Every structure is written in C-alpha cells, then in structure tokens.
Amino acid sequence: MHTIAYFDSSHDMPEEVITAAGFSPMKIMGDVHASNDPADQYLQKFFCPAARSFLTQALAQSHQWAGIIVAHGCDATNRHYDVWKLHVKTPFLYWFNSPIRNDAVAKRFYIEELKRLIAALQRHYGISISNDSLKNSIAQSNDIKRRLRKLATLRSEKDISNREYFTLVSACMTKPKEECISLLQQAKSDWESRPEFPSHKKRFYLTGSDITYAEWMDLLDECGIRVVRDDLSIGERYFANGFPELEDPLEAIAEYYLTIPRPATKISLDGRIDFIVQSLKQTHIDGVLSQNLKFCEPYAYDAVTVNNELRSHGYKVLHLEREFSPAFDQQVMNRIAAFTEML
Ligand code: SF4
CATH class of the missing domain: 3.40.50.11890 (Rossmann fold)
Structure with missing residues (x-):
C-alpha cells in the first residue's frame, strides 16, 4: 500500500x-x-x-x-x-x-x-x-504545476473540451506523480496540435464550489461553454503559483500554501476577488459562471459579494445552484442557454 x-x-x-x-x-x-x-x-x-x-x-x-x-x-x-x-x-x-x-x-x-x-x-x-527529500518533492510539484500552467493557457486557443481539462488536473491529484508527468507530456503534444478554438463556443470563467466529476464539465460543453479560466481547487488554484526557492523547505511549503489563490473557506475575500479580477484581465472571456453545490455553505456565503464585485467591473455573471448528480439538469441548462443568448 x-x-x-x-x-x-x-x-x-x-x-x-x-x-x-x-x-x-x-x-x-x-x-x-x-x-x-x-x-x-x-x-x-x-x-x-x-x-x-x-x-x-x-x-x-x-x-x-x-x-x-x-x-x-x-x-x-x-x-x-x-x-x-x-x-x-x-x-x-x-x-x-x-x-x-x-x-x-x-x-x-x-x-x-x-x-x-x-x-x-x-x-x-x-x-x-x-x-533533501522535501526539496525533491517540491521540485517535482513545481514541474507538474509549471506544465499544467502552460497547458491551461491552451484552453482559450485550441479545441480542448472541459472534460479533458478536468480529467488532466484531477489525474495530477490522484495518480502517482511520475505518471502525472508522463500524462502531462502526452497532453502537451496532443493539445498543441489541436484545431483552433471552436467559433460557436463561448469563453467562460468558472468559479464557486469545486467540481469533482467530469459530467458537470460535459454539461457546460453541451451548453456551448468552454471554461478557459477558473479559480477551482481542481483547477487553477492547484497550479497558479509555484513554490518559492528557499533554503528551508518548510518555509517554502508554508509560503506556497499561504499565498495560493484563496478559497471561500479561508480569509480573505479580497484576495479571492483580486485573483479572479486579475485572471479576467489576462484572458478574454464572454461571461462568468458562478455555481454553488447544494449545501456548500462557504461558497454560498461568498457568492453574493464576489459576484457583485465582478459585475461592478463590467463582467456578465450568472450564478446558479447545482445538485450532486452526473445527470444533465435541464433547468440549469435552460438558465445557461438564456444567459448565453444575452451575451
Ligand atoms: S461544503 Fe466543503 S467539501 Fe462540500 S463542496 Fe463546499 S467546500 Fe467542498
């Protein structure tokens, strides 16, 4: 074991x-x-x-x-x-x-x-x-996060489905690290040779509760949405930053984990909003989708403030609550369709 x-x-x-x-x-x-x-x-x-x-x-x-x-x-x-x-x-x-x-x-x-x-x-x-073993682990993590960062930027340029992105990031958190590096190498040569971003899809920012299953990412593709940026933990939060090069590996680990994009479960809300706004400035997006898993209170509490702040910056934001289910929710799909029609 x-x-x-x-x-x-x-x-x-x-x-x-x-x-x-x-x-x-x-x-x-x-x-x-x-x-x-x-x-x-x-x-x-x-x-x-x-x-x-x-x-x-x-x-x-x-x-x-x-x-x-x-x-x-x-x-x-x-x-x-x-x-x-x-x-x-x-x-x-x-x-x-x-x-x-x-x-x-x-x-x-x-x-x-x-x-x-x-x-x-x-x-x-x-x-x-x-x-030394901690430093080697940090170097390995930095390698994985650097590869993920590069691959993630291809989402807004190439035809990469939401499921493919989700599957790759979640594999990096569940499979042995050597296997992850091999998967990332394969994804690089595959994704770089993909056709251009499909003209009929909208570019979206995804925020809120963590998505833990691929079917919900499929639902977004089905609605004509491509997630090109996000602040999810099974997403950009995992690879947005690298570990600093410090002599003491414990200092480096602490520095890393306390400066990554903040989730709703941690202080501060301003830091969370700043990260999202910076990402939105870096990448052209058509809209923001904020979603809350039913009974996920941390994100429900934050959503009003975060979404109002994003709207005040001129972004179009749709907020919705979702069930924990692999089945496509037609009501959710109708709301997304009505929202994307207005963009
Ligand atoms: S309640 Fe906690 S475990 Fe559940 S989705 Fe929200 S943050 Fe995650």
Missing part, C-alpha cells in the same frame, strides 16, 4: 510531505455515480453531498490505502474527521490543521503543523523525512 489518501475541501493538503515520506498522495474525489447510502448512515442528508461521497469512498476503499489525512478546510472537514475516526478503518488517520488566515502568525503556526505532520508520519511508518 503506497497511497496516502487525503480529504481536502480546497488545496490545503501539502502533498509534498506525503511524497517526501515515500507515499503517493491521492485526493479523495468521491464517486458521483455511487449511492451515498453508506455515508448517510452517519451523516444527515443536508450535509454537503460531495463530502458524503468522500466518506462513501473512504468506507469502501480505505483498506487499499496506507493512511488518510484530513486537511482543515470547510466545516465538512472538521466534522468528518470525528466521524471518520469512528467508522473508517485505516491504520493512520491524521488531522492536518491548516490555518484559515495567511499572515505572519499563521505562517509560524503552519510550519509547526508541518513539523507535527512529519513527526507523526515518521513515528507511524518508521521512516525518516529529510530536507
């Missing part, structure tokens, strides 16, 4: 510590095709359905994993940790307390939490995690 799975409601889990420990990190994505009945034995149905799907996956697959780490993000991560402690069978379950702030105090706190995580892994698995 070489996989350590992690529950991360945004991009809070320092995968580099897991790879430096000799394991393959795997983000738990859930399975939108599977019933959530196993998780619903322990959680109310008004709890975030994506998070319930993560628990369903953990209940079914934890025997294949060397351990599980829950990274502090939205409230689902906190509550799940308590439920998983009781019901998910795993030799190693760890709570990584990623801070919600990103100031100097938070950075000191973050570095202490990194040390605690490293100590717990060393103790449990009888291994040693050296500074």
Whole structure:
C-alpha cells in the first residue's frame, strides 16, 4: 500500500510531505455515480453531498490505502474527521490543521503543523523525512504545476473540451506523480496540435464550489461553454503559483500554501476577488459562471459579494445552484442557454 489518501475541501493538503515520506498522495474525489447510502448512515442528508461521497469512498476503499489525512478546510472537514475516526478503518488517520488566515502568525503556526505532520508520519511508518527529500518533492510539484500552467493557457486557443481539462488536473491529484508527468507530456503534444478554438463556443470563467466529476464539465460543453479560466481547487488554484526557492523547505511549503489563490473557506475575500479580477484581465472571456453545490455553505456565503464585485467591473455573471448528480439538469441548462443568448 503506497497511497496516502487525503480529504481536502480546497488545496490545503501539502502533498509534498506525503511524497517526501515515500507515499503517493491521492485526493479523495468521491464517486458521483455511487449511492451515498453508506455515508448517510452517519451523516444527515443536508450535509454537503460531495463530502458524503468522500466518506462513501473512504468506507469502501480505505483498506487499499496506507493512511488518510484530513486537511482543515470547510466545516465538512472538521466534522468528518470525528466521524471518520469512528467508522473508517485505516491504520493512520491524521488531522492536518491548516490555518484559515495567511499572515505572519499563521505562517509560524503552519510550519509547526508541518513539523507535527512529519513527526507523526515518521513515528507511524518508521521512516525518516529529510530536507533533501522535501526539496525533491517540491521540485517535482513545481514541474507538474509549471506544465499544467502552460497547458491551461491552451484552453482559450485550441479545441480542448472541459472534460479533458478536468480529467488532466484531477489525474495530477490522484495518480502517482511520475505518471502525472508522463500524462502531462502526452497532453502537451496532443493539445498543441489541436484545431483552433471552436467559433460557436463561448469563453467562460468558472468559479464557486469545486467540481469533482467530469459530467458537470460535459454539461457546460453541451451548453456551448468552454471554461478557459477558473479559480477551482481542481483547477487553477492547484497550479497558479509555484513554490518559492528557499533554503528551508518548510518555509517554502508554508509560503506556497499561504499565498495560493484563496478559497471561500479561508480569509480573505479580497484576495479571492483580486485573483479572479486579475485572471479576467489576462484572458478574454464572454461571461462568468458562478455555481454553488447544494449545501456548500462557504461558497454560498461568498457568492453574493464576489459576484457583485465582478459585475461592478463590467463582467456578465450568472450564478446558479447545482445538485450532486452526473445527470444533465435541464433547468440549469435552460438558465445557461438564456444567459448565453444575452451575451
Ligand atoms: S463542496 Fe463546499 S461544503 Fe462540500 S467539501 Fe467542498 S467546500 Fe466543503
């Protein structure tokens, strides 16, 4: 068992510590095709359905994993940790307390939490995690993020479906890192030779709750929308920045995770809006799609302020709520069609 799975409601889990420990990190994505009945034995149905799907996956697959780490993000991560402690069978379950702030105090706190995580892994698995292995993991992550950044820019130039983009980014969070680099190399030669961006499609910015299944990206393509920029965790948040080159790898990891684009689960809202506005200035887009998974409160709270701010900059914004389902929602499609007709 070489996989350590992690529950991360945004991009809070320092995968580099897991790879430096000799394991393959795997983000738990859930399975939108599977019933959530196993998780619903322990959680109310008004709890975030994506998070319930993560628990369903953990209940079914934890025997294949060397351990599980829950990274502090939205409230689902906190509550799940308590439920998983009781019901998910795993030799190693760890709570990584990623801070919600990103100031100097938070950075000191973050570095202490990194040390605690490293100590717990060393103790449990009888291994040693050296500074050199952390630096190698950081270099590998930088390589993957740099490749993803280049590929992501092709979305607004070439005929690359929403599903292809989503599948590639999610593979980088779920497959062994060497395999990811090979997938990225293949995608580069494939995507660069694609036909030009289809003239009948609209270029969109996608924000809101994280999309965890490809069918929702298919729905957007079906509606004539191509996502050419986004601020999702299974998206640009994962690769927008690289790790700084610092002598101390823990400093570099802390600096990276506290300066990446902010999700709604963290302070600050201004930082989140700034990142979106900067992205919108860099790439021509026809509209912004803000979507909220039902019961995902962090993004529901932020959406009004974020969307009003984007509208005040002159952008056309559609906000909608979606179900956790692979089936195409005709009402959602009608709303998108009505919106794109106005553009
Ligand atoms: S969709 Fe929202 S509520 Fe659910 S895990 Fe993600 S951030 Fe948390």
